[in-house]
Amino acid sequence: MKSGKIIGILLLLIYVCVATAMLNDAFIKPYNLQNLLRSSSMFAIIGIGAVLVIVTGGIDLSTGSLIGLVGCTMTMMLKAFKENPPFENGAWLLWLIGLELLLVGIGWAIWDQVLRKRLGPGRHYTGKIAISLIGIVFLAISLAVERTAVGEWVTMAAAVGLALWLSAHLGLLHGLLITKLKLQPFVVTLCALMAYRGLSRYLTGDKTQGLGTEYNDSLRLLAIGKPCTATAIMLFLAVIMLVVGIWKTFISRRSRSTPAQKTNGIIILIIGAVLACVSSSRYWDGWKTQFGETIATVAGFQLQFFSLEIPEAAVARPATLMAFAMWPMLLCFAGLAIWSAKKSWWAQEKSPRQIMIWLLPAITVAVSLFALLMIKQWIGDQTVSLTDMSSAFQGSVDSAADDQFVLGINVILLKMLGIFLSMAALFGGILWLGKIWTKQAGNLGRGLWILTGFFAVLWLLSNTAIHETPVQTPFFILLIIGALSALFLNKTVYGRYFFALGNNEEATRYSGINTDLVTIMAYVLCALCGGIGAVLFTLDSNNVEPSGHGSFYELYAIAAAVLGGCSLRGGEGSILGVIIGASIMRVLYNAPDMIGIASQLEMFTIGFVLLIGIIVDETARRMAANRDRKVVAEPLTPLTATVPPQESA
Amino acid sequence: MNRASPPLLEANSLGKRFPGVVALDDVDLQLYDAEVLAVIGENGAGKSTLMKILAGIQLPDQGQIRLSGKETVIRSVEQATANGICLIHQELNLCENLSVAANIFLGREPRRFGLIDERRCLEKAGEVLQQVGLNLPPQELVGSLTIGQQQMVEIAKAISTDARMVIMDEPTSSLSQKESESLFEIIHRLKQQGVSIIYISHRLGEVERLADRVTVLRDGKNAGELARDEISHNAMVERMVGRELSNYYSRTVTESDETVLKISNLRTSANPHCPLSCEIKRGEIVGIAGLVGAGRTELLTTLFGVTPAIDGQITVTGKACVIDNSETAIRHGIGLVPEDRKLQGIVLEMSIRANTSLPTLKSLSAMGFIDAAAERALAESMKQRLNTKAPHIEQPVKFLSGGNQQKVVIAKWLAMKPNILLMDEPTRGVDVGAKQEIYRLMDELAQTGVAILFVSSDMEEVLGMADRILVMHEGQIGGELHKTNFSEESVMHLATGGAIKTETKIA
Known part of the structure; x- marks a missing residue:
């Protein structure tokens, strides 16, 4: 996976956010952001499942229906465990699942060791032992529950356990059909798509299944709990980036690390530092812990989320910092313009194309400086101090700002800033795509775009009340699943096999790899991600409509995967990409509503924007390929007219 | 003219x-x-x-x-x-x-x-x-x-x-x-x-x-x-x-009596009516000649377990074994350099490193996690040993020439230290320089005790490299030629279904 593509879609996400926020600042109000984060996380989870299958060269169309079926089953089980005495507390289900896992693990090992022993030495037992251990854990839990009977959380665990168990087995079924009967993945999962939908309607008698208010303080916290605010997450992210940045630049002394990798380390370090400053600035007056919602009462002990209280004075600080950051940014642009001038003006021959490349950033800088001068003119004698500017930025968030004058500047400044940002972004974008012209233009444009992107992030941060935006539990579940699956794909043996299988199934088989096992694994993991998604979607919406719950979600997942850099031919894909892709999908779903486009058009917008994105990507790639051909052709000597005399026979 | x-x-x-x-x-x-x-x-x-x-x-x-x-x-x-x-x-x-x-x-x-x-x-x-x-x-x-x-x-x-x-x-x-x-x-x-x-x-x-x-x-x-x-x-x-090639085919025969691979009455799924039997000794290079479609490739893929045998016995270093998929073949120390390099030999989009380590990845890992340093070291040493021409081991193999791609395929199998190396058209689409290097390598491997069974349609190659030639005709082993009676005519004669004329053949 090329990092360029990830940066590209990340910038796309940022620009869509900035544009929407500029048109309607309700977009970055805490309530909207909270919802966006939650739904993006849930879609990213099922998107990760789609990536795992697409990387192996397959496809899973059944995710949406699976979400419906698993959702229905889970709500029905919750009810059944509660109401029917024989099903009481559902511990028996955990017991069954544990037994199955244990038997599979042990049976597999015996099969290898005894029945297929003559096949030769060299078996690996890690997987089998792990499966058996998980089984034992489940058995132990169920037995402990029988003894102590600690309350209704067992019931809930059993229902969730059933949901995941069911989805994993449906995935296993898909995998077996695809590998053992050699059916096409598209067909198998298409049949599953229809079958599961019908099944969930039949099981529920087409009645909507509701959870009521019963689980609001317990199970539903998995989907709607608010463990902390966005500030804490950003601080966390900043710390991680600082650590990674320091590791890459200073500590890691791999002889292989190229200058580019070193630069990446420095960039990560800088971004981490800025994030750390901006997000931690709100806590500079000291920490104060506060207990929040109760998650659950386990054996008389209350589990609570905790949050941090932010002192009033610290609220506006990020905006001030941001105002400080703006000037170095402008200097950066100027520097960039001079650098590019030096590269493309003095060093090269002066073709109109080169002049254009030199002019564009210069125009950008000139226009933005002019804009700032205009503001100064506008205000007249009043000098704009940095504090004024910061409160001006803050103004868009804090609508209660009563100072009319400051509000006036706020509007002008925001407009100017908008003009500046969009112009720089536009030129940057054109130049980046302008790889069609020369390589330098492409690099210059990319630099410009990344810088404006960085600027845009700062703008977004200072305008968003991140300290009031709760981050909900699905985001943390996503973090765990994302980290695990990224580790799996990039660092483990089977992850490597996934990529190899997607690229060239035949060669993978000729390398002695059990391709059937790898394929089945992909479908099980995909369905498992779908199952986790199903649990979250059900708990989030609180009631499940059998005929509509989760329909089209498989397409969202696949679209997010494709947007995130997956090739449907297989062998290509990344977890970070799909997470960003899913976020773009959700923002595109949300944005038309915010801007005031008819809500009937929201699907149209998503489809249209995706199509444009893919066209631009493909065209730019092809044009760049053409440019490579032309550029290398240029320096060659012109055609010679001399023909060597012909030897006679 | x-x-x-x-x-x-x-x-x-x-x-x-x-x-x-x-x-x-x-x-x-x-x-x-x-x-x-x-x-x-x-x-x-x-x-x-x-x-x-x-x-x-x-x-x-x-x-x-x-x-x-x-x-x-x-x-x-x-x-x-x-x-x-x-x-x-x-x-x-x-x-x-x-x-x-x-x-x-x-x-x-x-x-x-x-x-x-x-x-x-x-x-x-x-x-x-x-x-x-x-x-x-x-x-x-x-x-x-x-x-x-x-x-x-x-x-x-x-x-x-x-x-x-x-x-x-x-x-x-x-x-x-x-x-x-x-x-x-x-x-x-x-x-x-x-x-x-x-x-x-x-x-x-x-x-x-x-x-x-x-x-x-x-x-x-x-x-x-x-x-x-x-x-x-x-x-x-x-x-x-640009220079003269000396010793284009280099072969130093080392004699051994230990039979590494023995097949008896093996019937492949492609030619189920023709039971095949033969033996290969340690350090021996055996060439399989014959017309295209004579069942040569099928014999190799059956030995490698890709197309499991219908019947018959395969004995590797004295032990009878069932090879029903490539995984088991590899566990018995058998490697296959396949006929179609791009389709079966390499994963085009992946790097030299990832391709080299593909069959041996499990032994390069701990608890399922790949040991990146060991993997790099393996790829690097193989690149040097085979003299693969590429700027670095992270180069995707699709950018390599045919000869260098073939070296990567061979590197895959050298990494697992094979007992038996099966090679199907080892030098197809490979240039002269790389060809010579591959021949040198085959000789080197044979001297360290690896038994090599190779299929080739290039008559010169079979005659030059093999210690013994098995000629296949319509699914059967039509005859066996020893170094003393190698000749293009006798190979063609057997390949087109002729009987063995010389009586001195089997030792």
Whole structure:
């Protein structure tokens, strides 16, 4: 996976956010952001499942229906465990699942060791032992529950356990059909798509299944709990980036690390530092812990989320910092313009194309400086101090700002800033795509775009009340699943096999790899991600409509995967990409509503924007390929007219 | 050959650059009426690029092309076809789901009232097939033909466009000896009909037989031209590599009595009625010769477990074992360098590192996590040992030349320290330099005790490298030849179904 593509879609996400926020600042109000984060996380989870299958060269169309079926089953089980005495507390289900896992693990090992022993030495037992251990854990839990009977959380665990168990087995079924009967993945999962939908309607008698208010303080916290605010997450992210940045630049002394990798380390370090400053600035007056919602009462002990209280004075600080950051940014642009001038003006021959490349950033800088001068003119004698500017930025968030004058500047400044940002972004974008012209233009444009992107992030941060935006539990579940699956794909043996299988199934088989096992694994993991998604979607919406719950979600997942850099031919894909892709999908779903486009058009917008994105990507790639051909052709000597005399026979 | 008139095709100082590579640099080429011009050179010497330019697939960056003395810019394949130039690619470009006739006239179907005139199509296809000596009903599906027959269909397709210049890019690489012979006949016939042929091949024996003139390319430049009476194996090799190759086939035989692989009454799924038996000793190199379709590849894939055997016994180092998939074969120390490199040998998009470690990845890992340092060290040591030419081990193998790709495939199996190495056409599409290195490597491996069983359609190679030759014919092992009675005739005799004449054979 090329990092360029990830940066590209990340910038796309940022620009869509900035544009929407500029048109309607309700977009970055805490309530909207909270919802966006939650739904993006849930879609990213099922998107990760789609990536795992697409990387192996397959496809899973059944995710949406699976979400419906698993959702229905889970709500029905919750009810059944509660109401029917024989099903009481559902511990028996955990017991069954544990037994199955244990038997599979042990049976597999015996099969290898005894029945297929003559096949030769060299078996690996890690997987089998792990499966058996998980089984034992489940058995132990169920037995402990029988003894102590600690309350209704067992019931809930059993229902969730059933949901995941069911989805994993449906995935296993898909995998077996695809590998053992050699059916096409598209067909198998298409049949599953229809079958599961019908099944969930039949099981529920087409009645909507509701959870009521019963689980609001317990199970539903998995989907709607608010463990902390966005500030804490950003601080966390900043710390991680600082650590990674320091590791890459200073500590890691791999002889292989190229200058580019070193630069990446420095960039990560800088971004981490800025994030750390901006997000931690709100806590500079000291920490104060506060207990929040109760998650659950386990054996008389209350589990609570905790949050941090932010002192009033610290609220506006990020905006001030941001105002400080703006000037170095402008200097950066100027520097960039001079650098590019030096590269493309003095060093090269002066073709109109080169002049254009030199002019564009210069125009950008000139226009933005002019804009700032205009503001100064506008205000007249009043000098704009940095504090004024910061409160001006803050103004868009804090609508209660009563100072009319400051509000006036706020509007002008925001407009100017908008003009500046969009112009720089536009030129940057054109130049980046302008790889069609020369390589330098492409690099210059990319630099410009990344810088404006960085600027845009700062703008977004200072305008968003991140300290009031709760981050909900699905985001943390996503973090765990994302980290695990990224580790799996990039660092483990089977992850490597996934990529190899997607690229060239035949060669993978000729390398002695059990391709059937790898394929089945992909479908099980995909369905498992779908199952986790199903649990979250059900708990989030609180009631499940059998005929509509989760329909089209498989397409969202696949679209997010494709947007995130997956090739449907297989062998290509990344977890970070799909997470960003899913976020773009959700923002595109949300944005038309915010801007005031008819809500009937929201699907149209998503489809249209995706199509444009893919066209631009493909065209730019092809044009760049053409440019490579032309550029290398240029320096060659012109055609010679001399023909060597012909030897006679 | 009329040399007084301007040549049929004349290319002057052609140049072509790709990012980072100069593919062609100031290359001249002349092709006269009714002659066979062989263009030879190592892989990457620029032959393919030159041919693509002549066939209109690529435009040259500099230089000019004259057709019968008239300067022409060939911008597209259509234009090349209109000028009577036709390129037959090394890889076949046929639609397997269509009939022979439909393939021949693809894009130029005879029409009647706007619909395809099926009857005329079949008639004309039949004529052309006659011309190339292929006795097949034109309705036959291309997918059901052998590779050799498909090659003939390609040639028929070229002839049907009334081409005056036919470019053949390694036409015999997938043909058996017999099929090659009939191809040579067709080339002669075409020549008599006044068609000029540019013939590209790595098999210098063929060039020696066929060519009227040889143009040698080296590193994108002209490296000499040989007239009919100058053509000899050594002269060509000398010009191709720029130096003389000593000991092209290097083989030091080490005797051993220990049998590593023994098969008895093995029946493959492709030829279930022919039980196969043979033995291979430690450090022995055994060649399998035979015509394409004689079941040679199937024997290897069965031994490797890709197409499990129906019946019979395989004994590896004295222990009977069941090999029903490639995983078990590998566990018994068997490796296979497959026939189709790009399809079965390597994962094109992945790096040299990832390809090298693919079969041995599990032993390079702890708790399922790959030990990146060990993996890199393995790839690096293999790259050095095999002298793979690539800037670094992170290079995707799709950017390597055929010879270097083959080295990566061999590296995969060396990494697991095999007992038995099966090689299917180990040097197909590999240039002279890399070929010699692969031969050296095979010898080296055999000396360390690895038993090598290789299939080859290149007679010289089989005779040069093998200690013993098994000749297959229609699914059976038709005979066995020992070093003392190696000869091209005896191999051909057995391959075409003849009985063994010499009685001295089995020791």
